[in-house]
Amino acid sequence: MTLSPIRKVFQGVADRHQMFRMFDRHAQRPNRWEGDDSALYRGEWFEISEPSRDYMLEILPPLWLKAEMFAMREFLTSSITSIFFTLSIDGRIRHFHGYCDLADKGSCERMRAAIIECESRPVRAMTREERLEHIWSSTADDYRGYAGERWPKADRGKRTVLLYGGKEGTFLKLLHQLTDAEISAKLPVHLRYLPDTIAA
Template sequence: MTLQSFVRKIYQGVADRQQMYRLFDRHGQRPNRWENDDSALFAGEWFEIARAEHDTMLDILPPLWMRGEMFALREFLTESVTSVFYTLHIDGRTRYFHAYCDLSQARSPVETRAAIVERESWPVKAMTHEERLEHIWSATHDEYRGYAGERFVPEHRGKRTLLVYGLGRTELKLLKDLTDDEIAAKLPVHLRHLPAKTAA
């Protein structure tokens, strides 16, 4: 399975409660779940939520800790990764975010906060190629996404896949191999024409 460990936005827009819970475990179908330390798979993923969802999560259990505009959940997703929720003031607006932070790295919550503020302060609304792929993966129903298995060459097994509909056929493709046209077809209409931005 391909693991990631960089800070990355995984959903464009404000996730509602149902979407928030789906995003909490968007890798739920991964092969060999729970057999390995999947910290790198989750650490660094973040998305925006509404205040109601933020406040609900604060009320569920006493937080592990609270520091200024952020708090961490007491229940860990993996050995060292847990949810951190942020209340951030960006461009004169108060906004709310969820991120998975690896608390074995002491600066992870602060560095994630800085990455969120930097990303959400772009002067022009845009999406990187990677954000387009992450949004598609996040928004696709479990029945239409999965992980490469025996049909794929060994070096691709465990990588993320999607069902793609073409002219009279359905094809299972690696997420990273989607063409620009396939990406556009899978994005919501309001996101299709956003300018592309190269990741820093």
């Protein structure tokens, strides 16, 4: 499972419980401690509240602190760590968490620019990828997972979600293969009818 480019993984402002849950959205992945999983996390971002941002600042002294951002001292994997942003967007101060690769010079500034660009869209919209990432982020661990041995070899390790099929009962489906109707059914009502936007 390879992800990487900068991507929004949750719509709305995550509360503290959701924030901690999303810090490791990929905890259930198979072979978790084998190999470098940096690409799973690098580029993920979501909005948080000011109290959550302040709480994270007070946990440990930051690795570094700049005007609009600070880095966590503890690394998630290799050179990937949490960066917390405080940004003025359309005249409002907002707070965000993102995973940046500190070995990649300029990664924090690129993420900052991507967040501002995304959140400054004139019309609230979502890409198909943002819809899928929100579904993954908001689905309980018991209802999401990874394709295992019973799946075709090419699909093993890909993300799955549990769907309700009416008379047929529940069944697992690969996240990236959800139809538009299935995506709509899995999204909260206030996100179902947002227009599509072109991925940056």
